[in-house]
Every structure is written in structure tokens, then in C-alpha cells.
Amino acid sequence: MTELLEQFPVTLKHAILDVLSKFLPEWLLPIASAILSITPILIVFPTIFALTTVVERKVLGRIQNRPGPNRVGIPLTNIRLAGFGQFIADGIKALIKEDIVPRNADKVVHFLAPIAVVIPALLAYSVLPIGKNMTALDLDAGVLFFFAVGSATELSVFMAGWSSRNKYALLGAMRAIAQMVSYELPLVLSTVGVIMMTGTLSTTQIVEAQAGGFWHWHAATPWGFAAFFLFLVAATAEANRTPFDLPEAESEIIAGYFTEYSGFKFALFFLGEYLGLFAMSGLGITLFLGGWHAPLPALEVVPSWIWFFLKLGVFIMFFIWLRGTLPRLRMDQLMNLAWKFMVPLTLITIVAAGVWRFMDPGFTRCLTVTAMIVVPYLLLSNALFTARGVGKRTYRYAD
């Protein structure tokens, strides 16, 4: 039973392929196989996105002591489904809304930008191991592929902001690019420790290196925990989530680079943003939280892909929780955090990972590596708090 469930998606794919092989010519089979691998990604993650939009609003509502959306259910009936029909209503609304393109806009680039946002976000999923034997594209340089594809998003954000011919859109795009470039550095550097320890860039092999219970996960080691924490912060910034949502800071620059987008194109931006967030969470799970491995060996009766999605759900909830708690940063604070705090600390975690690798296992190693990270963290945070611009603000007239 477990075995059947475990490999159910893979067996299903092979069964379909077997049937297809009787009808299709030989050269079409690899393409059919690729399509069969991609289709689940194209169905599952947008579905998670749709559910997340509702869950996010409900959780944010609860954090603010109100129920959140709880009305839309099945149309023409009184069944409300606790508001989980909302995303269908939103989708229909986005589809039938008028698509407004500014008169001065660069029509071609304006049209291409939302597509160019969604495609890299979807491509990033192809290297994520969703379950045992379930990596759509098992590349030798999978992590590099992920970052390469992720960096292509910056250009599409620029396309959206520039082509709108709107000062808010351009400002938002500039902010977004500056933020993404700045946080890409700590994001990549925080993963270097894991890559060093496993000696591979392949996501599948990185997951395999963390088998056998949660104490084998990279996040369970001192350097891994620190790297995971830094990765989380950088991932939040890369995905433009609060508290790093300056590119779309609605109280300052309306909606940032998608100010001039409406209807379905806006929905595509929304989708791209969330898909980016899920992909980033998926990479975090793969690199630090054991991928599809169960936290305890006894729990391996539950299929691997369920573990992956459970962990993804935890990540999503965490990001929503973060959004409900933290206010937005200021632009200079954002840059200071990236360059003065994140980059030095990620470099330190890489050194710490090296020390961990070459010391004998034991209490001393644990203590040394922890000290290597905690001491600079305390020093840096202390220095930053007293520094101008980052630290606590003093108000001349308030208080």
C-alpha cells in the first residue's frame, strides 16, 4: 500500500506513457514524457497558489481579530465552504475585467512582461525534488539552474516597470531590481555551505544526503541553522514579501511595477509572485529541511511527496504569519540589512561550515561552530543598533 502510494505519480506517468507508446511515433515519446512531467507542476502549484490567496486572507484576518473571507461558496446555493470559493470568484473577476493599456505604454513590452514573470517562476520548479524519483529535470547543476532562472525575473520586472510609462511603475521596478540584486548575493551565499558539505549542485543528491531523520537535516547543525535563517530572510526579500515588499509598497508608490496592469495581466503578476515564493520555499526545504524525507524514520510510511507538500505548507504559513506581524522596511534599512548584515554573516556561515567539515564530531565542534556564528551575530547586531540609519530611531518631538 505504502509502496503504491509512494510512487503513485511515477507509476501513473509510466502507465500513461505505455499506453501512448502504442499510438505515438518514436521521436514524440520523449516530448510526451516531458509534458507528462510538467503537467502536474502546472496544475498543482497554481492550485496551491489559488488556495493560498484565500488562506492568506483568512489567516491575516484572524491575526487582526476578524474572520476573513467566509462567504463565497458554491454559486446559487447556500453552501459557503468557509469562503474557499473565493479564489474562483477572484479568477473569474480577473478574467472578465477590462484590460487597460496606457496610451503611451510600450505595447509589446507591456504585453510580454507578465508572461516573462510567470515563465521563470514555473521553470524553477523543474529542478525541485517533490518526492522520491520525482524531479522533472534532474540536472547536474540543479541549484545553479534555480538561481539562473530566478535571476531572469529581474529583467521581466524591469520590462513591466519601464513599459508602463508611469513614474510609480518605474520607481517600483527600480526598487525591485535593486532589492533583488542585493539579496541575491546572501541568498546564493547562504546555500554555498550546503553545496560544500554535500559536494554537489544536484538537488536530488542534496536531498539524498539528508536521509534518516531530522537530525541529519542541514538545518539541524549550527552552521546549517544559521544559513537556513539567512536563506529565509533573503528568500523573503527575493519574493518581495513583507517586510521587504518595498517594490509594491502601496502606501508610497501605489502598486510598484504593476501599477498599470489590470485584469488578467495583473493576475499573472500575482501568480508569478506567489509561484516564486513557493519555489523559494521548495528550495529551502530541499537544501535545509531534508526535502521529501520524513522527520523520523518511523514516519516514512507516509509518501515522500506528502512530506514535501506538508513542509511547503508550513513555509507558506510562516510567510503569512510574518506578513501579519512585521511592518515594511525603509529603503536604506533594506540595503543596510543586505550589505552590512546578511552578506558578512553568510560569509561567516560558509567558514563555519568548513570548520564543521574538518573538525572531529563531538561537543567541542558544536560549541566552536556555534560560537563562530553567535559571536559575530551579536557584535554585528550591536554595531548595527548603535549605527545611524539602521538602529532604533530616536524621535525629536514624539515620546
Added chain:
Amino acid sequence: MLGTGILKGMVETAKNFAGSYVSDERLTTVQYPEERQKLAENTRQFPFLVFDGNDPLAGMRCVACQICEKECPPQCIYIEKSKDKKPDHLGKPQFYPARFDIDISVCMSCQICVEVCPFEAIKMDTEFELSTGDRFGGLLFNRDQLAKSNAHYNKIHPTEAAEIDAKRADEKIKAEAKAKADAEAKAKAAEAAKAAANTPKPAPAPQPPAKPAPPSAA
């Protein structure tokens, strides 16, 4: 230390999140169409015209003085004076509005019309469910739509309405007393005149003015 404040905030929001499921008192909103919050007494939306008694036209307090029309900042009031007169609650013949329109899509709820009205004739309503399919005609209220009874006024702003009713009752008593005094004086004068003329004749009873029913204290 960097990060402690964030942790504190996260704990707080987590408390709110969990607490909102446990205790309903935490919930600050109500499920609107089914549940409603009690409106505060000083709630105000858009103006209406107060009338006394049961007949909107007969009891209309407005005398079409057009002060509110002149004072209205967005100029959303339009008044046409009547040709004839009808008696007010004191029995004095007054004009009444032949036409009284308020475009509440223009009205900004400033309450200046209420402040300037010397006759307590225009007051602020608490009705807020005014959505309509017709953007222009549907939000242009005429005299008959605007006229609402004093009982309604007493219901939505009880304290204020009670004060005004007391004041008006007072005015009325004074006016009646004055009318009586006048009548007596007149009678005396007549008697005196009669005595002077020495032609004894019964004094004419002072005719009470046709006045509307006294305001019901709801």
C-alpha cells in the same frame, strides 16, 4: 539584540490568531447583513426633513426659508417656495417647500444645514444602505422621500429630539399664553370700548388657531 523585537511581535500575532478562534469577544467585526452593530447616537449620514404628526405635508416644519440652500457647501439642496401658506405649530401662517430636493450623491454630510436651520426642520438621518441601480435619479431625493416623522427622529437621536420637543412645547405654551393674554387684553379693550360705548355685548371667545397635534413624545 537584533531579532528580539521581531520574536515579540510574532508571539503577539500568534496569540491573536489562536485567540480569535477561542473567544468570540476578540472579534472586532460583525457579520454585517445578518448582524448589525448598534449605531452610535450621533451617527449621521444624510439630511432629512422632520414633520410633526402623521401628515407629512401638514406637519412639515420647513418654512422654505432657503437658509440651508444658501449655506450648503456643495450646493446639493434645491428649494422652491410655495405660493400659499399653511399654519405652523404655533398657528402662524408660513410658507412651505413646494419642492425640496437633496442630491445625496453630492451631499458631504457636513451637517451645516442642520446647524443653520432656525426651525429644527432638517436633521441628519442614520440610514446608510442607500445603494441604487440608478446613479443619478436614484440618489436625488425629493420632498416626499426626505420627509420623515418626528417619531423617527426621536428614535434615531432620542436625547437631541427630546430637547427639541421640550423647547417646542415650551414655545407653544408661551405662544398660547401670549395668545390668551392678547385675547384677554383684546377682550378687556373691547369691554372697555363697550363700556365706553355702553352697549353691553358678550366678548367673542378667542378662537384657538388650527394647529397640528402636539408632538408625540415617543
Added chain:
Amino acid sequence: MNPLTSYLLLSALLFSIGLAGALTRRNAILVLIGIELMLNAANLNFIAFWRYGPNPEALTGVTFVLFAIAIAAAEAAVGLALIISIYRHYKTTNVDDVSTLKG
């Protein structure tokens, strides 16, 4: 035509396009773009020769390209910084107008 020749021809074409652009356009940024294209054409050559060469296990071609990419990144950064600096001085990025040294 064997595969190597087709890659080499593609690379030669790319190089010529970059050269034509660098020689004909007036904007300094476009000249830089042309140079980038020429550099990429050279990179493509290295990869093609490595792949169809006698000893692909040695990984010489790809290593060279990796170094070339890093240097190109540095070149782009410095080149664009120069263009911005020139723009501040002359208020133009037109290469025909920035000819004080021409005499």
C-alpha cells in the same frame, strides 16, 4: 556540413553582427553591446571546439569560457561606469560627439 562547422559559422555571424553594430551605432552603450556580442561569439567558438575537439575530458574550453564570462562581467561594469562618467561630463553618450582627443 558537420556540426562543428555550423557552430563556427553561427559564431562568425554573431561576431560580424556585433562588429557591424559596434562600428555603425552612435550611442556608446550600443557600441558596448556590440562588443559583448563579439565576446560571446568567441565564447561560443571555445565551447564548440571543446565539444568537438579531440579531448573534451580536459574541460579546457569550458574553463576558458568561465573565465571569459567573469572578465566580461568586469568589462561591462567598468565600461558602463565609464559611459556614465562620460555622460556626466559631456551630457551625451554619442560617440561621434565625444571626440575631444581627435584634434
Added chain:
Amino acid sequence: MSASFAILAALVVVSAIAAMTLRNLVHCALCLAVTFIGLAGTYLQLGAQFVGLAQVLVYVGAVAILIVFAILLTRSGEPGPGRQFSATALMGVGIALAVFAVLGKVITSSAVAKRPAPPMFDGSKATVAKFGERLMTDYILPLEVLALLLTAAMIGAVIIALREKETK
């Protein structure tokens, strides 16, 4: 010559020509990014996975962005009414054509063109691990020099682009 090569080559050539001829500079930069992506695809097709992905990361993620920023900073995004090509444009095209003619002649007539295609290349021989090993052993000195160069270039770029202090 396979179909995938034909598609990639067409993509590279067309976008490169567009990048060199379009009036609007931002369009040129975006077309340049497409060229880089097409070239990365060619590298991947040739089995150079690491370099292909590094190409996307560096060129699309960094150089294209840098160019776009430079375009906006020098206010040359909107093309002026004047000519876009320099006075010696015809000569430049002529030179480029001549270069292509010579290169093409050399390539097609060289011994390489007559050599039969080598046996199928085994991708597992060019893994990232092997590549890293080479970089850390044989090429360690160039790698370190490169690191130095990048640092120097970064500092140099910052200093050049730094706004001059207004002295007076």
C-alpha cells in the same frame, strides 16, 4: 544540423540583429538578453551545463540589468530625432561583411570542416564536480587572479561612476 540547433541559431541571430538595429535602446538591451538566453541554450545543447547556466546568471541576471540601468542613467532610452547610425555606417557594415566573408571562407575550407563528427559525447564526463576539481587544482592560480580582477573592477567601477564632489 539538428532542429534544436536551427531554432536556437535563428533565435540568436535574429535577436542579435534586432539588438544592433532597433531605435529604442531599451528594446536593444532586451533583445540582447534574448541573445544571451539563446546562447546559453546553445551551450546547454553542447553539453556545457555549468557554463550555460553561468551565462544566464551573469549575462541575463547582471550584465543586461547593468546595461538597462546605464541606459536609464544616461537618459538615452528615448531615441532622439537624429540619426542612429554614425557617419561611417556604410563603411562599418562593409567591414563587418568582409570579416564575415573571410571567416566563413576560412571555416568552410579548413580541415576542421572535413573532419568527421566525433563520437557521441558522454555528458557524465563533464560533471560540475569534475569541473570544480579542475578549477581547484590546475586552474587555482587563474581563479585567484580572477577574484582579484573582479574586486579591482568593482572598486574601479564604483570610483569612476562616483559623483564628483562639488568643490566650488
